[in-house]
Amino acid sequence: MSENVDTTQAPLKIGPPRSRLSRLLESRQLGVVALGAACLAPFVTATPYALNVMTTAAIFVMLASGLNIVVGYCGLLDLGYIAFMAVGAYTAGIISKSFELPLIFTIPAVLVMTVLAGLIIGAPTLRLRSDYLAIVTLGFGEITRITANNLSITGGPSGIFGIPGLLKIGGLDVEEPAVLYYVTVLVVAGFVLASARLGKSRLGRAWRFVREDEDAAEAMGIHTYKVKLLAYIFGAIWGGLGGVLFAAHLSAVSPQSFIFLQSALVLMAVVLGGMGNMRGVVIGALVISLLPELLREFASNRYLAFGLLLVIVMVFRPQGFWPARGYERERATLEAGAAAVPTEKRR
Amino acid sequence: MSAVLEVKDLQIAFGGVKAVDGLSFSAHEREIIAVIGPNGAGKTSAFNCITGFYRPTSGSVRIKGVDTTGKRPADIAAAGVTRTFQNLRLFPDLTVLDNVRAGMHLYGGQNWADAIFHTPRFKRSEAMYTEEAHHWLDFVGFEGARGVPVRNLSYGQQKRVEIARALARKAELLLLDEPAAGLNYSEKQQLLVLCRRIRDLGTSIVLIEHDMVLVMELFERIIVMDFGREIAAGTPAEVEADPAVIEAYLGKDDTAVLGNGDA
Numbered sequence: 001m002s003e004n005v006d007t008t009q010a011p012l013k014i015g016p017p018r019s020r021l022s023r024l025l026e027s028r029q030l031g032v033v034a035l036g037a038a039c040l041a042p043f044v045t046a047t048p049y050a051l052n053v054m055t056t057a058a059i060f061v062m063l064a065s066g067l068n069i070v071v072g073y074c075g076l077l078d079l080g081y082i083a084f085m086a087v088g089a090y091t092a093g094i095i096s097k098s099f100e101l102p103l104i105f106t107i108p109a110v111l112v113m114t115v116l117a118g119l120i121i122g123a124p125t126l127r128l129r130s131d132y133l134a135i136v137t138l139g140f141g142e143i144t145r146i147t148a149n150n151l152s153i154t155g156g157p158s159g160i161f162g163i164p165g166l167l168k169i170g171g172l173d174v175e176e177p178a179v180l181y182y183v184t185v186l187v188v189a190g191f192v193l194a195s196a197r198l199g200k201s202r203l204g205r206a207w208r209f210v211r212e213d214e215d216a217a218e219a220m221g222i223h224t225y226k227v228k229l230l231a232y233i234f235g236a237i238w239g240g241l242g243g244v245l246f247a248a249h250l251s252a253v254s255p256q257s258f259i260f261l262q263s264a265l266v267l268m269a270v271v272l273g274g275m276g277n278m279r280g281v282v283i284g285a286l287v288i289s290l291l292p293e294l295l296r297e298f299a300s301n302r303y304l305a306f307g308l309l310l311v312i313v314m315v316f317r318p319q320g321f322w323p324a325r326g327y328e329r330e331r332a333t334l335e336a337g338a339a340a341v342p343t344e345k346r347r
Numbered sequence: 348m349s350a351v352l353e354v355k356d357l358q359i360a361f362g363g364v365k366a367v368d369g370l371s372f373s374a375h376e377r378e379i380i381a382v383i384g385p386n387g388a389g390k391t392s393a394f395n396c397i398t399g400f401y402r403p404t405s406g407s408v409r410i411k412g413v414d415t416t417g418k419r420p421a422d423i424a425a426a427g428v429t430r431t432f433q434n435l436r437l438f439p440d441l442t443v444l445d446n447v448r449a450g451m452h453l454y455g456g457q458n459w460a461d462a463i464f465h466t467p468r469f470k471r472s473e474a475m476y477t478e479e480a481h482h483w484l485d486f487v488g489f490e491g492a493r494g495v496p497v498r499n500l501s502y503g504q505q506k507r508v509e510i511a512r513a514l515a516r517k518a519e520l521l522l523l524d525e526p527a528a529g530l531n532y533s534e535k536q537q538l539l540v541l542c543r544r545i546r547d548l549g550t551s552i553v554l555i556e557h558d559m560v561l562v563m564e565l566f567e568r569i570i571v572m573d574f575g576r577e578i579a580a581g582t583p584a585e586v587e588a589d590p591a592v593i594e595a596y597l598g599k600d601d602t603a604v605l606g607n608g609d610a
Binding site: 194197198200201202203204205206208209212213215216217218219220221222223224230234326327328329330331 | 398399400419420421424425429430432436437438439440441442444445448449450452453455457458459461462463465469472473476481492493494495496498512516
């Protein structure tokens with residue numbers, strides 16, 4: 001088939017780095033191990049404070065995995081991501097409170113609202129280039145918060161409180177902190193897996209193509225606008241469902257939870273962890289959400305210490321803890337009739 | 348023979364500058380056409396109009412009989428056109444295989460739900476994508492590691508990857524924008540062999556080339572452009588003898604008109 005193969009060329013020595021550690025980290029079971037660790041954590045410490053921190057961290061992982069779709073895969077800088085969480089949390093809170101429904105039954109409405117929010121924010125802005133998009137999304141984030149602050153249906157500045165629990169079946173009340181923690185961990189694990197799988201699919205590749213070179217992607221028949229809008233909608237769904245978990249966790253929603261700093265922290269988790277790599281992003285989210293708690297002994301200086309650590313990490317590892325790797329497996333066996341390519345004989 | 352591509356009276360103006368000014372030509376099935384002309388003659392602008400990256404000021408483009416004038420590049424790609432770019436436009440941080448998979452975006456029929464739930468269709472289509480990517484890389488004679496970021500490769504290898512990506516689209520018409528730029532003589536010969544093999548797959552090729560010598564030796568039909576217009580067309584012998592071509596490339600009488608470096 002390939003008659004013009006140049007056999008004089010020396011085998012190339014560019015391959016994926018293959019140490020034992022990296023193989024361990026790339027293994028498929030790593031996610032199962034992480035889930036196991038998350039499930040065992042309450043057996044180490046199960047004080048109400050610890051459960052509260054861990055549940056918050058799990059919700060934060062959910063947000064980071066959603067933003068990773070938008071920023072990491074598709075390269076759309078979104079500075080108002082927390083707005084989707086606000087939409088989800090408020091929709092769930094308002095509906096469940098006014099109809100006395102467990103939160104779980106609000107999920108269809110939350111999905112509709114967050115997809116709508118994604119369309120409303122995304123449709124007019126996604127034609128913009130990245131720097132303009134960042135400014136517009138920043139504006140949308142603030143608009144959402146200020147709207148919530150001023151409407152009566154959202155409870156104004158004090159928000160909504162006394163939101164019913166996620167679900168109550170017989171004796172099992174999901175509002176119980178330990179139960180809620182496990183439910184949150186399982187839901188978040190599912191969505192992290194879904195996000196990772198999306199990243200390694202036809203759609204996920206299309207997102208990366210758009211991120212790398214929009215024109216070339218377009219020339220290959222990829223509708224860049226549609227693909228970007230899809231990234232936005234998926235991000236919105238992740239954020240909105242994160243909002244439902246948030247409402248279930250705190251049983252209260254107020255505008256102060258959706259300030260710009262929150263959007264910035266989620267973005268920081270994605271960048272710090274390694275844009276586009278789900279495993280890195282989960283670690284980044286855990287660091288961002290747990291580190292301030294672990295730094296409590298620094299008392300009033302803990303956010304200073306936190307900021308310094310972030311600066312140090314970014315100076316020494318600008319690509320994040322664990323960036324998306326640009327390698328994949330070489331062809332294992334040669335097809336019949338294909339050229340014997342020197343580099344593939346290595347193993 | 349039916350026309351795969353019909354360009355009629357294509358015009359595009361940037362401000363007052365008419366980059367393409369009334370270009371008409373058509374490409375038939377299994378035909379290789381070379382578009383030549385001095386720098387600034389409007390060759391790349393014409394390509395960009397055909398593939399939808401520029402919206403023509405007037406005129407029409409038909410692909411396989413369907414009018415695609417002014418449509419989005421993605422729709423035109425779906426209509427059966429694939430292209431390469433003058434300066435490599437690969438996805439530098441993605442692997443060689445992923446770059447070629449980009450060409451297969453329009454088929455495989457895998458949606459997001461398949462991806463999330465890893466359905467049998469997902470596994471089937473992923474296996475197909477990988478197999479086809481290897482096939483096209485073999486076809487263009489790409490050697491070397493395929494699981495590495497394309498940015499690590501040499502220029503010549505990247506060129507092959509770009510052609511493989513365009514071929515993976517399996518379109519009826521392939522537009523190559525200066526595929527031979529930066530290649531040495533033997534590499535250019537290999538490229539021509541490759542073009543003929545692509546043609547034998549049933550694909551028509553329109554390519555832009557600077558190198559007059561190469562073009563004269565090897566192509567069946569040539570269109571010479573200057574000032575956005577076709578100034579001559581025909582077989583190499585006809586074109587070579589055309590006074591308009593000589594004038595465009597070498598200048599008239601004693602007036603030394605700068606041709607281009609490659610010619």
